[in-house]
Amino acid sequence: MAKAKLPPVIQLVGLKKRFGIGDAEHFALDGIDLVIQKGEFIAIMGPSGCGKTTLLNILGLLDRSTDGDYFLDGQSVATIGARRQARIRSQQIGFIFQSFNLISRLNVIENVALPLTYKGTQRTKRLIVASDMLHNFHLGEREYYMPHQLSGGQTQRVAIARALVNEPSIILADEPTGNLDSNSSHIIMEELSELHKRGNTIIMVTHNPRLTSYASRVITMIDGTVKKDTKVRVRTPRAPRKRPLGKSSRKVKT
Amino acid sequence: MRFLLFNHIQNAVESLRSNRLRSYLTMLGVTIGIASITTILALSTGASKVVSDQVDALGGNIAVVRPGSSSNEPLTNITLSSPQRDFASSTLTSYDVMLIKQIKHVDKVAPIFVMSGSIRGDSTAPVGSNIVATTPDLALISNLKVREGQFLDDTVSPNTAVIGTQLSVDVFGTEQSIGKSVNIRGKPFTVIGILGRLNNPINYNSIDFDNSVIIGFNSGVLLNGGASQIQQINVRSDSVTNLAGVIIDINKKLSESHKGENDFSVLSGDQISQPTSQLFYTIAGITAAVAGISLLVGGIGIMNIMLVSVAERTREIGIRKALGASNSDVAAQFIIESLAIGIGGGISGYIIGYVAAFGISTFLTFDPVLNWQIAAIAIAISFVMGTLFGLYPAIRAARKDPIASLREYS
Numbered sequence: 001m002a003k004a005k006l007p008p009v010i011q012l013v014g015l016k017k018r019f020g021i022g023d024a025e026h027f028a029l030d031g032i033d034l035v036i037q038k039g040e041f042i043a044i045m046g047p048s049g050c051g052k053t054t055l056l057n058i059l060g061l062l063d064r065s066t067d068g069d070y071f072l073d074g075q076s077v078a079t080i081g082a083r084r085q086a087r088i089r090s091q092q093i094g095f096i097f098q099s100f101n102l103i104s105r106l107n108v109i110e111n112v113a114l115p116l117t118y119k120g121t122q123r124t125k126r127l128i129v130a131s132d133m134l135h136n137f138h139l140g141e142r143e144y145y146m147p148h149q150l151s152g153g154q155t156q157r158v159a160i161a162r163a164l165v166n167e168p169s170i171i172l173a174d175e176p177t178g179n180l181d182s183n184s185s186h187i188i189m190e191e192l193s194e195l196h197k198r199g200n201t202i203i204m205v206t207h208n209p210r211l212t213s214y215a216s217r218v219i220t221m222i223d224g225t226v227k228k229d230t231k232v233r234v235r236t237p238r239a240p241r242k243r244p245l246g247k248s249s250r251k252v253k254t
Numbered sequence: 255m256r257f258l259l260f261n262h263i264q265n266a267v268e269s270l271r272s273n274r275l276r277s278y279l280t281m282l283g284v285t286i287g288i289a290s291i292t293t294i295l296a297l298s299t300g301a302s303k304v305v306s307d308q309v310d311a312l313g314g315n316i317a318v319v320r321p322g323s324s325s326n327e328p329l330t331n332i333t334l335s336s337p338q339r340d341f342a343s344s345t346l347t348s349y350d351v352m353l354i355k356q357i358k359h360v361d362k363v364a365p366i367f368v369m370s371g372s373i374r375g376d377s378t379a380p381v382g383s384n385i386v387a388t389t390p391d392l393a394l395i396s397n398l399k400v401r402e403g404q405f406l407d408d409t410v411s412p413n414t415a416v417i418g419t420q421l422s423v424d425v426f427g428t429e430q431s432i433g434k435s436v437n438i439r440g441k442p443f444t445v446i447g448i449l450g451r452l453n454n455p456i457n458y459n460s461i462d463f464d465n466s467v468i469i470g471f472n473s474g475v476l477l478n479g480g481a482s483q484i485q486q487i488n489v490r491s492d493s494v495t496n497l498a499g500v501i502i503d504i505n506k507k508l509s510e511s512h513k514g515e516n517d518f519s520v521l522s523g524d525q526i527s528q529p530t531s532q533l534f535y536t537i538a539g540i541t542a543a544v545a546g547i548s549l550l551v552g553g554i555g556i557m558n559i560m561l562v563s564v565a566e567r568t569r570e571i572g573i574r575k576a577l578g579a580s581n582s583d584v585a586a587q588f589i590i591e592s593l594a595i596g597i598g599g600g601i602s603g604y605i606i607g608y609v610a611a612f613g614i615s616t617f618l619t620f621d622p623v624l625n626w627q628i629a630a631i632a633i634a635i636s637f638v639m640g641t642l643f644g645l646y647p648a649i650r651a652a653r654k655d656p657i658a659s660l661r662e663y664s
Contacts, residue, residue, distance in 0.1 A: 062657050090579075106268065115577040122260075123264060
């Protein structure tokens with residue numbers, strides 16, 4: 001089958017990242033070998049300071065490795081120029097952050113439309129696409145709210161909508177539920193596993209072992225190396241999907 | 255290729271809007287600088303236009319002979335045209351006037367001999383009043399109108415004078431001074447005519463006729479102890495087509511009589527107004543340099559605010575980069591912001607500058623000039639300022655490391 005011959009989405013060979021020089025030298029990543037296929041939902045676990053976020057930054061082309069190779073879709077990123085890398089970030093990679101990272105002076109819909117700006121989409125089209133995306137996340141009625149007017153869970157859903165608006169093939173999530181209560185966490189994780197089922201590759205960094213149950217593969221890191229790499233069967237969602245903070249509850253009856 | 259210019263403009267407008275007051279205050283710095291430059295340029299162009307309009311209005315058949323060689327050095331021209339000049343000795347003589355009169359196709363010749371000295375009627379004339387000794391032809395060449403009485407002619411007594419309206423008011427307290435006696439350098443002259451008010455102290459004769467008393471050329475020479483000091487000879491040819499030939503002839507004749515010394519110059523057309531224009535352009539240049547300093551301050555203001563803005567939005571820059579903005583996208587956004595400030599300030603400065611220019615011109619004898627050059631200068635300066643002073647902050651923004659920026663909490 002032709003599909004099988006496709007190179008893995010991500011392949012890391014002996015990846016190293018050094019911080020500091022001389023005596024203060026410290027390897028945040030110390031020789032990582034990893035192959036990630038299309039459609040995997042990977043949870044990266046590990047204690048603080050083991051290099052999870054650094055790895056995610058390198059995968060997201062925000063940072064460069066000191067040593068080793070990183071092949072994205074079969075191409076070594078070392079050979080890709082900064083401008084192309086920005087283009088890849090814009091079109092193939094979606095970021096979800098622990099601290100949401102919405103731009104506070106832009107309203108919800110403008111935040112979601114932001115990645116489209118760098119793709120060259122026209123304003124009207126941007127807003128239409130962003131609006132569609134927000135409706136998918138049941139945030140259609142919050143389009144013109146400012147970020148500070150939203151709850152944590154809503155903010156993170158906006159951030160996810162923003163990460164998805166460009167239809168990226170890879171989604172990188174850095175502790176997406178780190179700032180959320182368990183209820184909101186659950187909703188967010190449901191959203192992510194939904195995306196996974198639609199064929200997106202998701203790489204998530206987390207502290208919380210409970211969340212690994214959503215993943216198809218769990219990687220445990222210690223001191224910049226991969227300690228354990230286990231594939232798990234995707235569990236069928238047990239809990240019924242939480243009713244979204246949706247229309248019916250807010251609709252004013254006339 | 256992606257074409258992101260409009261997207262960058264929208265981004266920039268959004269961020270300027272979110273800091274409205276700050277944007278307007280920064281713009282104000284540019285506005286003040288551009289406004290002062292616009293005012294200065296509009297007024298100085300207006301002033302020199304007055305002179306060239308006069309020359310145009312006289313028709314194309316006027317030539318002017320001035321002492322001293324014509325030099326292209328503006329500074330020399332300025333000293334020559336300075337209204338309160340003190341020549342050690344003019345190189346033009348009564349004999350030259352006679353020579354010019356003999357040239358073929360010369361229609362009228364009027365030497366102008368400006369003297370300093372006391373003018374007394376019922377009271378003494380203020381400083382800045384002129385005694386002008388000339389021939390009757392001046393009225394025709396320079397288009398001087400007599401409001402009352404008559405101008406000098408060959409038949410009147412040498413002890414008669416024509417007086418400017420303002421000077422008449424100054425020394426007699428009335429505009430009706432015909433028949434009164436005015437003492438010029440202690441010698442009595444009878445007023446036989448009053449000039450109509452001209453209201454243009456700036457002209458190619460460098461004489462404010464409203465504040466002058468005009469006497470016959472020979473009377474002037476006598477008053478000055480028999481020596482003439484001719485500051486200018488106005489020559490009119492009988493037709494426009496003959497002017498070029500007349501100028502050549504004047505040059506030839508005077509060269510002969512001056513024994514080949516190049517100590518005079520014959521000017522026509524725009525050249526006549528040039529020294530006056532040069533003077534105004536130089537004054538304008540100096541004032542513009544002062545205005546330039548305010549522009550520099552405005553520009554530093556832009557840079558300052560842009561640097562603050564970059565520092566304040568470090569996190570936003572990180573987010574934008576993570577979402578796919580390249581370094582040049584980030585740089586473009588900030589450059590466009592500072593450009594918008596610059597051009598916004600430029601446009602408002604241009605408008606305010608003209609409002610000021612027209613306001614000031616109500617106290618002056620000439621109007622400011624509206625032309626595309628001044629608009630182009632104002633816009634070009636503000637464009638350059640926006641780019642120049644926005645460049646460094648934009649580069650700083652573009653070079654920010656996305657990871658470090660994202661870590662920064664705001």
